Amino acid sequence: xxxxxxxxxxxxxxxxxxxxxxxxxxxxxxxxxxxxxxxxxxxxxxxxxxxxxxxxxxxxxxxxxxxxxxxxxxxxxxxxxxxxxxxxxxxxxxxxxxxxxxxxxxxxxxxxxxxxxxxxxxxxxxxxxxxxxxxxxxxxxxxxxxxxxxxxxxxxxxxxxxxxxxxxxx
Amino acid sequence: xxxxxxxxxxxxxxxxxxxxxxxxxxxxxxxxxxxxxxxxxxxxxxxxxxxxxxxxxxxxxxxxxxxxxxxxxxxxxxxxxxxxxxxxxxxxxxxxxxxxxxxxxxxxxxxxxxxxxxxxxxxxxxxxxxxxxxxxxxxxxxxxxxxxxxxxxxxxxxxxxxxxxxxxxxxxxxxxxxxxxxxxxxxxxxxxxxxxxxxxx
Numbered sequence: 001x002x003x004x005x006x007x008x009x010x011x012x013x014x015x016x017x018x019x020x021x022x023x024x025x026x027x028x029x030x031x032x033x034x035x036x037x038x039x040x041x042x043x044x045x046x047x048x049x050x051x052x053x054x055x056x057x058x059x060x061x062x063x064x065x066x067x068x069x070x071x072x073x074x075x076x077x078x079x080x081x082x083x084x085x086x087x088x089x090x091x092x093x094x095x096x097x098x099x100x101x102x103x104x105x106x107x108x109x110x111x112x113x114x115x116x117x118x119x120x121x122x123x124x125x126x127x128x129x130x131x132x133x134x135x136x137x138x139x140x141x142x143x144x145x146x147x148x149x150x151x152x153x154x155x156x157x158x159x160x161x162x163x164x165x166x167x168x169x170x
Numbered sequence: 171x172x173x174x175x176x177x178x179x180x181x182x183x184x185x186x187x188x189x190x191x192x193x194x195x196x197x198x199x200x201x202x203x204x205x206x207x208x209x210x211x212x213x214x215x216x217x218x219x220x221x222x223x224x225x226x227x228x229x230x231x232x233x234x235x236x237x238x239x240x241x242x243x244x245x246x247x248x249x250x251x252x253x254x255x256x257x258x259x260x261x262x263x264x265x266x267x268x269x270x271x272x273x274x275x276x277x278x279x280x281x282x283x284x285x286x287x288x289x290x291x292x293x294x295x296x297x298x299x300x301x302x303x304x305x306x307x308x309x310x311x312x313x314x315x316x317x318x319x320x321x322x323x324x325x326x327x328x329x330x331x332x333x334x335x336x337x338x339x340x341x342x343x344x345x346x347x348x349x350x351x352x353x354x355x356x357x358x359x360x361x362x363x364x365x366x367x368x369x370x371x
Contacts (some may be wrong), residue, residue, distance in 0.1 A: 012343055022216070022217070023213050026211075026213050028208060028209070028211045028213050028214055029213060031208070035257060035258045035259075039258065039259050040261075041257055041259045043205070044206075044207070044209050046209050048209075066220050067217070067220040067221055068220045068221070068223055069220070069227055
């Protein structure tokens with residue numbers, strides 16, 4: 001199916017509904033993370049007693065989609081539709097090429113996070129990348145707590161290419 | 171005289187077998203009780219259920235679980251050992267730095283003798299779990315480890331000449347109620363010469 005660029009451009013500026021995290025910011029996950037990243041060997045009891053905040057970079061731990069869910073997600077948000085349009089036109093491989101993260105404050109234990117995604121822009125036409133020709137999408141993520149306070153903003157640049165053309169040295 | 175691969179000439183005296191008296195005192199004794207690595211939490215149970223694709227509401231639906239005869243959320247019994255695993259640092263200490271977290275445990279002492287006796291190959295062969303009580307979210311699972319039996323003669327196996335032993339784990343909750351007995355069968359063997367040569371390069 002040929003790509004109609006106007007369909008794609010019509011989605012620019014549109015934002016998804018809020019997607020809620022499956023779990024609140026919680027101590028067991030903070031302990032697992034601290035153990036792996038910092039070789040922090042303290043017992044779970046100490047974490048339960050002393051931990052009030054989570055490292056900001058743990059944000060995605062709670063907001064990434066579950067590993068598996070009995071329900072199949074609808075994939076109908078603007079950014080998902082943009083990706084589907086490109087995939088349908090043969091740009092089937094998606095690669096995230098840049099991620100700018102702005103953390104506004106540490107996360108508090110017990111906060112339940114959610115996020116929304118806005119399709120910020122689409123390249124004017126096909127762009128050349130190191131792995132083939134494709135389209136570039138800019139996605140803006142906003143992460144909030146249950147009171148609507150913004151805790152982080154992230155800009156994700158993604159390319160959809162028709163096929164990954166790896167350069168060989170021969 | 172063994173060559174550099176540990177291979178003895180054909181006319182060498184018979185190799186001595188393991189001195190069983192060195193390990194006999196270690197059989198049938200359980201270690202002291204070790205504290206858990208983590209409390210049983212809803213979050214860890216939910217992640218396990220996602221990976222195992224287990225939709226049993228007793229594990230993830232608090233309202234449903236509260237109305238059940240258990241009166242609250244449970245953890246799948248198969249998760250038992252999750253909470254008895256060592257910490258990341260203990261794993262690094264053991265496998266990278268060669269230092270055991272619980273050096274006085276019978277299985278650790280047994281491994282020292284077994285290695286000294288030349289059984290350097292290790293293979294896990296079976297695991298059985300016998301559950302007596304359900305794990306509840308919020309539980310703190312303590313555990314002990316021991317050796318319940320060890321062959322007193324060498325077996326001829328496809329891995330080489332070896333001995334079999336059985337580890338017994340026992341899991342208790344914070345009220346000292348026995349939750350589970352778990353046996354873990356291990357074969358330790360003297361790798362055949364061809365394998366030793368392969369590893370010696």
